[in-house]
Amino acid sequence: xxxxxxxxxxRTGISEKRYRANAVFQICVRFSFLFFTAGxxxxxxxxxxxxxxxxxxxxxxxxxxxxxxxxxxxxxxRNYTMFIDxxxxxxxxxxxxxxxxxxxxxxTAYSTSNVESAYSVxxxxxxxxxxxxxxxxxxxxxxxxxxxxxxxQAGCPWVASSGAxxxxxxxxxxxxxxxxxxxxxxANTGATARTATSTIAGKLFTINQAGTGSTYYNITAxxxxxxxxxxxxxVNKSAGTSxxxxxxxxxxxxxxxxxxxxxxxxxxxxxxxxxxxxxxxxAASFVSSVPVSSSTYTITAxxxxxxxxxxSGAVAVSRxxxxxxxxxxxxxxxxxxxxVDGSWKGPISSxxxxxISANHTINAKFTLKxxTITAxxxxxxxxxxSGxxxxPYGYGKYFxxxxxxxxxxxxxxxxxxxxxxxxxxxxxxxxxxxxISAEFVKK
Numbered sequence: 001x002x003x004x005x006x007x008x009x010x011r012t013g014i015s016e017k018r019y020r021a022n023a024v025f026q027i028c029v030r031f032s033f034l035f036f037t038a039g040x041x042x043x044x045x046x047x048x049x050x051x052x053x054x055x056x057x058x059x060x061x062x063x064x065x066x067x068x069x070x071x072x073x074x075x076x077x078r079n080y081t082m083f084i085d086x087x088x089x090x091x092x093x094x095x096x097x098x099x100x101x102x103x104x105x106x107x108t109a110y111s112t113s114n115v116e117s118a119y120s121v122x123x124x125x126x127x128x129x130x131x132x133x134x135x136x137x138x139x140x141x142x143x144x145x146x147x148x149x150x151x152x153q154a155g156c157p158w159v160a161s162s163g164a165x166x167x168x169x170x171x172x173x174x175x176x177x178x179x180x181x182x183x184x185x186x187a188n189t190g191a192t193a194r195t196a197t198s199t200i201a202g203k204l205f206t207i208n209q210a211g212t213g214s215t216y217y218n219i220t221a222x223x224x225x226x227x228x229x230x231x232x233x234x235v236n237k238s239a240g241t242s243x244x245x246x247x248x249x250x251x252x253x254x255x256x257x258x259x260x261x262x263x264x265x266x267x268x269x270x271x272x273x274x275x276x277x278x279x280x281x282x283a284a285s286f287v288s289s290v291p292v293s294s295s296t297y298t299i300t301a302x303x304x305x306x307x308x309x310x311x312s313g314a315v316a317v318s319r320x321x322x323x324x325x326x327x328x329x330x331x332x333x334x335x336x337x338x339x340v341d342g343s344w345k346g347p348i349s350s351x352x353x354x355x356i357s358a359n360h361t362i363n364a365k366f367t368l369k370x371x372t373i374t375a376x377x378x379x380x381x382x383x384x385x386s387g388x389x390x391x392p393y394g395y396g397k398y399f400x401x402x403x404x405x406x407x408x409x410x411x412x413x414x415x416x417x418x419x420x421x422x423x424x425x426x427x428x429x430x431x432x433x434x435x436i437s438a439e440f441v442k443k
Contacts (some may be wrong), residue, residue: 009328013430024162052099052127057091057387058107058120067112073105080106091388092180098344099129100153128156129336129365130201134230138237138245139209140216143187144431145170150179150201155321164196210238219273219280220410221245224284226253236275247284254300254314258288267313269302287314295319299353299360306333308365317356324352327364332393332431336367368392373427373434375399380407380440396428401438410439 033282056071068087072080073094086092097103101125106119106348119324130152150158150172159174160181166188181200188194191213198205201311210216216236223229227249237243246271249255255267260282265271273280289298297317303309307329317323326351329335335347339364353360370390377383379401391436401423403409403415409421427434 009397020266037222047300048425052129053099054097054103054105054125054127055091055093055097055103055390056107056123060090061109063109063111065111065113067110067114068336068393070108070110070116071105072108072119073103074097074103075103078102078106080104084202096346097127099127100156102126102155102241102328117322126155128152130158130203131304132205134204134244134246135203136206136208136242137419138235138243139185139207140238140240141188141210141212141214143185143209143310143423145182145184148181148183148200148205150175150181152177158201159199159201162196163198164207166209167196167198167268169198183207188212193241194267203412204387208238208241208375210241213246214238217276217279219245219276219282221281222283223247224283224285226250226288227255229282229284240275240319241276241277241375242272244270245282246270249286249300249314252289253286254298256285256314257281259285285292290315297356297359299323299325299356299362301325301362303327304366305362306330306368307335307364307381309364311360319357321356321440322352322354323356324350325362326350331367332369334369336365339363356368367393373397373399373430373436375436377401377438378440379403380442383407383436392431393431396426397430397437398424403440406443407440408443410441413437413439 002218017423023152058069059067064089068085069089070083070085071092071094071120072083074081080300083093084094094105096120102122103125105121106122108117108118108119118170130150133149133151139146148160152158157174157176158179160169160172162183164168166186168186170182170184172179175181185207188209188211192211193210193214196209198207216238219235219237221229221232221235223232227247230248235243247255247258252437254271258265258268258271260271261280264414271282280390289300295318297319299315299317301309301315303312307327310326310328315323327335327338335349336344337350338348340351341360351362361379370392373389375383377386379402384400384402389397401409403413409423412419412422413426413436414425425436
């Protein structure tokens with residue numbers, strides 16, 4: 001019987017010579033898509049990963065004259081505008097998808113004489129990217145309330161969870177599209193500071209709270225005409241904590257300079273005070289991005305969390321000249337994509353503007369590295385999820401082991417080491433690839 005959080009669909013009578021599909025298709029709200037067939041493709045599921053791409057997989061056909069498979073997809077059901085001949089494989093990652101769109105996928109099998117089956121049952125998936133602002137907050141010992149802004153595409157769902165008993169999500173614990181999550185932090189009656197990591201729209205939101213014995217320092221943040229700094233004003237911080245400030249130019253302006261404690265640090269878009277042990281100041285100034293003359297233009301370069309772009313800020317370039325930019329991910333991050341004048345360029349590590357005759361923008365986005373946990377089960381039971389399971393750096397993953405009727409769990413091996421006859425196992429803070437396998441014996 002299907003799980004209660006799944007929708008079952010049935011389609012029969014698809015045939016073309018020996019290549020046919022009688023299918024049951026299940027859509028899981030966790031974005032695991034399954035369907036079973038009598039002939040053609042017997043398993044297809046779509047797994048969303050950390051960028052605008054989807055991994056599809058299916059069981060292999062048994063026909064001796066099988067030559068390969070084709071993946072068809074598009075933005076409307078049964079109206080496929082693109083296809084990929086993937087050859088004789090049973091998994092494939094479709095890349096180059098656009099965030100915020102719904103994509104529909106179907107597979108066909110074809111023989112050595114190029115006889116092609118009808119379409120398989122269809123799966124669909126919405127690609128989404130998420131960001132939150134601010135990414136962290138510092139709270140005094142007395143406690144406080146606050147909000148986090150979620151930015152994503154229309155129709156993209158998200159949830160918010162607190163991560164600690166002294167942090168409460170008071171509103172916006174789930175939403176669709178852009179939205180706001182509100183939180184409340186209880187008073188800290190202990191002498192030492194404490195930290196909680198909440199998860200909002202799949203992003204980590206860190207709350208640092210001072211204790212009764214904490215020493216406090218003030219950071220005064222200001223911004224000139226043409227932009228903002230966040231958070232603004234005086235920020236009260238406990239000793240040993242950190243605070244990040246974000247500098248954003250307004251329309252028609254670019255960042256001119258950021259000055260920290262009287263020292264210029266460049267036209268940067270963010271700055272972090274680490275291990276705070278004194279009062280500080282940070283001030284941002286801005287300059288018009290309209291060309292100084294018809295022979296000078298500005299390229300505004302920025303990088304989001306997880307890496308850098310060099311040079312950054314407002315870069316002045318002469319008419320007709322060229323300018324190169326280098327994109328570098330931080331440790332445990334990969335380049336997600338680079339946008340040039342709002343156009344997707346993919347995960348490139350450098351970009352050069354040539355024959356410059358207008359203002360431009362370049363923005364680099366990054367994503368956490370992912371690792372693979374390979375899960376398998378022997379005869380007599382199952383492990384869920386199974387196969388190659390992608391997990392972002394630092395995240396965890398839970399596996400459930402279930403014996404079939406008449407069997408019991410013999411042992412579960414994690415990276416070759418027995419964990420006993422357990423019925424579940426959880427990997428925490430994943431920073432490398434892992435293996436997990438379950439073995440069963442008759443009762």
